Amino acid sequence: MYVGRIVVAGRAQGRSFVAYRVSSRSFPNRRAEVHDKSITVMPLDPADLARNPYISYNCIRVADDVAVVTNGTHTDMITERIEDGQSPGDAxxxxxxxxxxxxxxxxxPRIAGAVRGNRAWLGIARKDELRVQQFRLDEDQALMVATYEKTNFEDVSMSAWDVAGIARKAYDLSFERPVCAAAALACSAEPNGGFILAAYNPD
Known part of the structure; x- marks a missing residue:
């Protein structure tokens, strides 16, 4: 099954995480690059941006005790609204x-996820629908939403020991045409502990 881009929010080893996977039929030549507080999806050939401006964006950003994950440039708006004091759900x-x-x-559709402590938010904006929902995460629980087919918020198995393992688990989800993946894992169970970032590129 081809589901396009995938957003995951979950909890493992007492810490919350977000994860992201690019699946693509049209632009598979992309990779995820880790920066200080963000992970960017970018094409290997910058000329591809002239064909489709949607293929490069920050897929994950962190702000204090919140990690945000999306399939587009709305990552930045959500994060900046949270930094300005809005709740993750409102942002x-x-x-x-x-x-x-x-x-x-x-x-x-545009899809999004966020975690703060043991709470998670998932959202989707389709042509005829906008939906955002808050969840309380149990240990080893993860929830996903994708751009196609899997557009409801549903459970997914994603537990791993570290952030690199979570990124790899996202890449290995049993859907067609994986390209790259990324993850952010809370440094500790304590609030305001920050997040560790990782990307997986099948080089």
Whole structure:
């Protein structure tokens, strides 16, 4: 099954995490690059951006005790709204409302996730729907949403010992055409402990 981009929010080893996977039929030549407080999806050939401006973006950003994950540039708006004092749920809902779905030939939905402590938020903006929901995460629980087919919020098995393992688990999810993956894992169970970032690229 081809589900496109995948957002995951979960909890493992007493710590919360977000994860992201690019699955792509049209632009598979991309990789995930880790920066200080963000992970960027970028094409190997910058000329591809002229063909599709949606293929490069920060897929994960962290702000103090919150990690945000999305399939587009709305990562930045959500994170900045949280930094300005909005709750993750409000920031996600307002940002998805502002952006709406992607204006491409498939009307690709925008999807998003966030974690703070043992709480998680997932959201999706489709052509005819906008939905954001808050969850309380149990240990070893993870929830996902994808751009196609898996557009409801549903459980997924994603537990791993470290952030690199979570990124690899995201890449290895049993859906077609994986390209690269990324993850952010809370440094500790304590609030405001920050996040560790990792990417997986099948080089």
């Amino acid at each position: 996600m809902a307002l940002s998805l409302l502002a952006y709406g779905h992607e204006r491409d030939e498939l009307d690709t």
